[in-house]
Amino acid sequence: MLRDIVGVKASTLVAMRSQFAVVGPTLWLMQILATSLFQMWFFVLVSDFAGDPGASPGYVALGNAVASLTYAAIYGVCMSSGAEKHIGTMATIMSTPTRMYYVFLGKGVYQSLIGLFTVSMSLLFASVFFGVDLSAAEPFTLAAVLLVTCFSMVGFGLIIGSIGVYLRSSMVLGSIVLYLGLLLCGVNFPISYLPDWVQPLSYAFPLTYGVEAVREVAVGGSLGDVSGLMVTMLALGIAAYVAAYFLFCYFEKLALKNGSLDVF
């Protein structure tokens, strides 16, 4: 147990140190902030032009601010396994006494920090540039909702990342999931706009509950008001972490058996 905790901590530190190995801090910061700002602006302009009262620019800006978590919490996490293959370090990770799951969990911890930073900045952008009123939101409740959303989404990212251990890369799956949230999770328009057969799929994504909870908190909802959504997210998150553990074990064995661990 202690060895696993040390493994998670070490992996988090390695992820932090290697962050700026290729891209410098300034460019990295510009990249995450510009992506979040321009994505939000794009959809705000589209909603402004479309003039749909059910999806006003404020609604869209707030949804995109929360969805900015996806870049780190899901894409960043699920890309970790692909990135290790990419640079040829997957076999080295496997030779350590720490189980692969804990190594990637450590990377997930680091991505959570980035995700929370990104979503905080995105909410600031939504408020300053797109007129989203967050004055009624209780800071503690908002922070709690974002933390639980992030926790749950990282678990989801780990599930997808585990598949990357076996596949040649997790980039393809990660790219799909990264943007699917914009369509399915009530980010840009209410889920009721989707065809009936697609709507149940929306509720499999933790982001759906996170977006809904933040919308409630933004209009003055208390912790009690969003507790149902938070419990659902927590339950989904815990289930995702457990599933990811078993999936990592399974795909690790499969990759070893088929010799696909270093195939990129």
Add this chain to the structure above:
Amino acid sequence: MISLRAMKAALKQQSIHFFVDPQWIIPSIIAPFIFTTVTLFLFRHAGGDLLLYAVLGGGVLGMWGNTIHSSSWSIGYDRMNGTLESIMVTPAPLSSVVFGRCLWNAFLGLLNALAVFIVAHFAFAIDVSVRDPLGFVVALFLTLLSLAVLGMIFGAFYVVTRASSAFFQMLEFPIYVLSGAVFPLVILPEWTRPFSYALPATWGAEALKISAFTGYDSLSIGLPGALGLTALTTIVYLLISFQLFTYLEKRAKVNGTLVRY
């Protein structure tokens, strides 16, 4: 300046790369595809020309998304695979090799645009018929060419630094906004217009819309004007890209950073 033989060989090589592992097209096309679908949901109550407007814009986004990923990465992959030095010691100019690859990537972008049209037609029942089919085809190919040339410029920077990917990924969304592909440029702030006008994608999207809709000409330049400006910006970017390749190739050799990944 341009070696047609090298271009043809590079185009063929890039196509082989694609057919060996076609899954790599997904990361390039997924963002514009989802963006267009979201746009169609937001425009769903409007109907008529507005939906086709979104589809055409989505097609341009699709082509752009593919270009920025694939073309800018065309040198990035060589850097990653350790083949950049080998390419640079061949007698063929590097710019011709990259241009050939970009042309293939632009062609794939066309397939992406086609996928957007098919989904729009079958899933959203949008009538995708255009007013001037000939003008539309000319506009489409000119837009593709312009995007390929823009991809060359991005590719040139990869010769010098491996950090280029972050910079160009950062440009993906601003260009979605500035090109005004799925909304009119007039709803953008005044100060952004010069940036929009400097982009071939803006004029390409305008030419596509003029050829598709009856009476559409938001910038009062007509189809010949839009096509002319697409061609003009393409030529300007092509000349810039050749200069860039000459300068950046030299710089990379002096700095000794070619094999650094």
